[in-house]
Amino acid sequence: xDRLLFLKRSEAVxxxxxxxxxxxxxxxxxxxxxxxxxxxxxxxxxxxIGLVLCWGFGGILSLGQGIFFGLGGYCMAMFLKLEAxxxxxxxxxxxPGIPDFMDWNQxxxxxxxxxxxxxxxxTLAAIVIVPAVLCFILGTAMFRRRVxxxxxxIITQTVAAIxxxxxVGQQGFTGGINxxxxxxxxxxxxxxxxxxxxxxxxxxxxxxxxxLLFGYTVRHSKLGRILVAMRDKEDRVxxxxxxxxxxxxFIFCLAAVLAAIGGAMFTLQVGFMSPSFVGIVPxxxxxxxxxxxxxxxxxxxxYGTLLVNAAKTAFSESFPQLxxxxxxxxxxxxxxxxxxxxxxxxxxxxxxxxxxxxxRGRAPKPGSGVPQSTxxx
Amino acid sequence: MSSDPxxxxxxxxxxxxxxxxxxxAPFVGLASGLxxxxxxxxxPATSVVNTTGLAVTDTEVTVGILHSVTGTxxxxxxxxxxxxxxxxxxINEAGGVLGRxxxxxxxxxxxxxxxxxxxxxxxxxxxxxxxxxxxxxxxxRKAVLPVFEQYNGMLYYPTFYExxxxxxxxxxxxxxxxxxxxxxxDWVNKTKGAKSFYLLGSDYIWPRTSNxxxxxxxxxxxxxxxxxxxxxxxxxxxxFNSVINKIKLAKPDxxxxxxxxxxxxAFYKQLKAAGIDLSKxxxxxxxxxxxxxxxxxxxxxxxxxxxxKYFQSLDNPNNKGFVSAFKKMWGEKTVIGDVTQAAxxxxxxxxxxxxxxxxxxxxxxxxxxxxxxxxxxxxGYVRIHENHHLWSKTRVGKxxxxxxxxxxxxxxxxxxxxxxxxxxx
Numbered sequence: 001x002d003r004l005l006f007l008k009r010s011e012a013v014x015x016x017x018x019x020x021x022x023x024x025x026x027x028x029x030x031x032x033x034x035x036x037x038x039x040x041x042x043x044x045x046x047x048x049i050g051l052v053l054c055w056g057f058g059g060i061l062s063l064g065q066g067i068f069f070g071l072g073g074y075c076m077a078m079f080l081k082l083e084a085x086x087x088x089x090x091x092x093x094x095x096p097g098i099p100d101f102m103d104w105n106q107x108x109x110x111x112x113x114x115x116x117x118x119x120x121x122x123t124l125a126a127i128v129i130v131p132a133v134l135c136f137i138l139g140t141a142m143f144r145r146r147v148x149x150x151x152x153x154i155i156t157q158t159v160a161a162i163x164x165x166x167x168v169g170q171q172g173f174t175g176g177i178n179x180x181x182x183x184x185x186x187x188x189x190x191x192x193x194x195x196x197x198x199x200x201x202x203x204x205x206x207x208x209x210x211x212l213l214f215g216y217t218v219r220h221s222k223l224g225r226i227l228v229a230m231r232d233k234e235d236r237v238x239x240x241x242x243x244x245x246x247x248x249x250f251i252f253c254l255a256a257v258l259a260a261i262g263g264a265m266f267t268l269q270v271g272f273m274s275p276s277f278v279g280i281v282p283x284x285x286x287x288x289x290x291x292x293x294x295x296x297x298x299x300x301x302x303y304g305t306l307l308v309n310a311a312k313t314a315f316s317e318s319f320p321q322l323x324x325x326x327x328x329x330x331x332x333x334x335x336x337x338x339x340x341x342x343x344x345x346x347x348x349x350x351x352x353x354x355x356x357x358x359x360r361g362r363a364p365k366p367g368s369g370v371p372q373s374t375x376x377x
Numbered sequence: 378m379s380s381d382p383x384x385x386x387x388x389x390x391x392x393x394x395x396x397x398x399x400x401x402a403p404f405v406g407l408a409s410g411l412x413x414x415x416x417x418x419x420x421p422a423t424s425v426v427n428t429t430g431l432a433v434t435d436t437e438v439t440v441g442i443l444h445s446v447t448g449t450x451x452x453x454x455x456x457x458x459x460x461x462x463x464x465x466x467x468i469n470e471a472g473g474v475l476g477r478x479x480x481x482x483x484x485x486x487x488x489x490x491x492x493x494x495x496x497x498x499x500x501x502x503x504x505x506x507x508x509x510x511x512x513x514x515x516x517x518r519k520a521v522l523p524v525f526e527q528y529n530g531m532l533y534y535p536t537f538y539e540x541x542x543x544x545x546x547x548x549x550x551x552x553x554x555x556x557x558x559x560x561x562x563d564w565v566n567k568t569k570g571a572k573s574f575y576l577l578g579s580d581y582i583w584p585r586t587s588n589x590x591x592x593x594x595x596x597x598x599x600x601x602x603x604x605x606x607x608x609x610x611x612x613x614x615x616x617f618n619s620v621i622n623k624i625k626l627a628k629p630d631x632x633x634x635x636x637x638x639x640x641x642x643a644f645y646k647q648l649k650a651a652g653i654d655l656s657k658x659x660x661x662x663x664x665x666x667x668x669x670x671x672x673x674x675x676x677x678x679x680x681x682x683x684x685x686k687y688f689q690s691l692d693n694p695n696n697k698g699f700v701s702a703f704k705k706m707w708g709e710k711t712v713i714g715d716v717t718q719a720a721x722x723x724x725x726x727x728x729x730x731x732x733x734x735x736x737x738x739x740x741x742x743x744x745x746x747x748x749x750x751x752x753x754x755x756x757g758y759v760r761i762h763e764n765h766h767l768w769s770k771t772r773v774g775k776x777x778x779x780x781x782x783x784x785x786x787x788x789x790x791x792x793x794x795x796x797x798x799x800x801x802x
Binding site: 031033036037040092094100101103104105106165168169171176177178179181182183184192270271272274276277313316317320321323324 | 446447483484485487489490491492494495496498499502503515516519520522523527539541580581582585586589611612797802
């Protein structure tokens with residue numbers, strides 16, 4: 001049996017190992033504070049998975065994934081903030097019942113675009129639709145004109161910068177540079193308790209696994225093959241009659257929606273959202289996670305995100321003054337020594353050994369198919 | 378500990394520190410070790426003073442320091458870290474808190490608000506810190522506030538800020554907006570006869586709220602005064618030429634500037650280049666401390682007035698001791714701004730409160746804080762108000778080319794902190 005559903009055998013094993021790690025090993029070995037941190041790191045891996053699909057397979061490097069992470073996160077934060085700003089909680093304000101930062105900015109009624117966010121179903125839909133629509137507009141505008149490569153990356157960066165400036169400048173409507181803080185409950189359920197954090201962690205992991213499976217489906221479908229073909233020889237795909245712009249826009253939107261789901265999960269677990277996740281620097285960091293994990297590997301993206309963020313936390317706790325240099329050194333080392341990231345290390349050093357073990361174990365049984373090691377991408 | 382109030386020991390102990398210097402640290406350790414041994418019988422049992430599982434042992438108590446030592450805010454927050462470390466070492470030399478030496482765990486907020494929240498949680502949940510000295514920007518405080526309230530920690534926050542906040546779990550050792558603003562405006566109105574104002578600020582909550590309060594005070598409380606313009610610039614903005622032209626046309630009596638961080642350098646240089654002479658044009662700022670002048674250059678800002686509660690040049694024995702101890706520890710070239718001094722108050726106020734409460738428990742400290750007095754403060758006597766802010770004097774200083782401020786006015790009495798000012802919202 002070489003395939004399990006639509007997964008290759010090696011992928012299925014890899015996914016099972018990851019599930020065991022996230023569902024069994026980490027919750028049992030970490031206290032809730034550390035587990036919550038892992039949950040926070042995992043929300044970035046949604047972005048990284050999207051980048052693997054969009055950049056690794058599709059060849060479209062977006063340096064603005066923070067935009068979509070931020071949009072998803074802000075949608076969720078707006079809903080939670082409205083719930084936290086009940087008339088009762090905000091008695092002290094000059095206008096009770098609106099978020100505190102609006103009151104500080106002399107806004108006396110809820111702006112129209114905040115109003116629908118009182119509804120949870122609307123919020124959930126908005127988390128997916130808002131980034132998808134923005135992406136569709138961006139993608140259509142650019143890919144139809146065959147803007148690609150570096151120019152596309154620059155434009156995504158610009159959009160990230162614009163969105164940050166917009167959020168910071170319109171602080172009466174967005175909370176400005178402080179962001180939307182002090183989020184408390186989701187439908188009356190206190191998201192700040194340890195118990196809630198456990199539940200949110202598992203919801204997060206479940207969503208992540210679902211997104212990974214979805215990523216594999218895309219990868220193995222005809223769409224996935226077209227994406228790779230497009231990346232390697234765009235003109236040939238176009239001359240074969242495919243709409244390159246359409247496929248590019250689709251995969252860009254998909255990556256954005258994944259990022260937005262990550263952003264929404266982030267807000268739920270961390271308890272606030274601020275423009276510092278939207279701008280250029282976080283967007284580039286997200287690309288780094290993907291690069292460290294290996295941009296061709298969906299699982300690698302998850303491990304890359306976990307490793308980089310864990311290193312960030314550990315370095316900064318041990319060496320408050322020096323940790324940024326350490327982290328920089330780590331990046332340079334990984335990129336120089338292992339251009340394919342963690343997944344590259346696994347493929348060239350670990351996988352052959354494991355394949356060897358399987359071969360030996362299987363050898364006595366005649367007739368059973370020996371699994372071939374996966375050819376390189 | 379003896380019943381001697383700490384403030385009377387302070388100058389003495391500063392002098393001793395001066396004499397001994399850091400090189401003699403082992404001896405200091407020995408001496409204070411002896412003191413601790415002698416005082417040991419008086420030390421209350423840990424089970425009595427710590428009923429909530431904080432990091433307190435028979436000989437040690439752990440506190441956290443949470444500032445940015447990397448990133449854009451590092452330049453501002455480093456002074457606070459240095460002041461807190463100085464205060465902690467002085468308290469330890471004087472015998473510690475309830476007979477226990479203070480040990481600190483430092484974390485880096487990296488100028489990044491979510492990192493602040495993560496580290497705050499780590500200090501409270503993993504390290505069980507008895508108190509945390511930290512944060513600088515409003516954004517970082519807003520990010521950690523829910524963490525401190527949820528895990529019942531105690532934060533000593535040093536920066537002058539916009540007010541509109543009051544928490545059981547925070548002691549605000551800097552001034553809130555009304556304390557800093559109103560006295561300064563009254564002064565400039567009275568002594569300079571100022572009638573028209575032009576308000577400038579960086580675009581975030583503190584300058585906006587401060588200017589709101591300033592505008593209300595100018596329009597409603599000062600007779601015949603008006604605001605000619607109000608403008609905001611993104612953080613890090615460096616092009617002020619167009620607003621400088623507008624100011625030249627509007628000819629306000631006072632430029633009221635709340636521009637923060639690196640933007641200040643561009644603003645004051647461009648003002649000077651545009652021919653606005655600060656010895657003739659009155660400029661009042663509440664955001665430029667000696668730390669910022671270091672970057673701006675004294676010659677570019679000489680003549681401007683700043684309104685805050687502390688200047689390095691204050692002439693009193695407490696401050697003289699503080700400045701020399703600070704320089705001894707961190708180098709002759711360091712300058713001390715308003716926030717640095719407020720950060721220095723944090724560990725001392727916490728120590729005094731713990732001793733007043735006879736306990737490290739957060740709830741007892743929160744309850745005991747109102748009324749705690751610190752007579753050894755470099756800014757002079759301060760006292761904690763029921764709303765967890767400080768009663769403090771407000772002062773106006775005139776910037777000198779040397780990079781220091783010369784005191785030109787101080788309020789006669791302590792100004793009451795009023796984080797939710799009626800009529801100013």
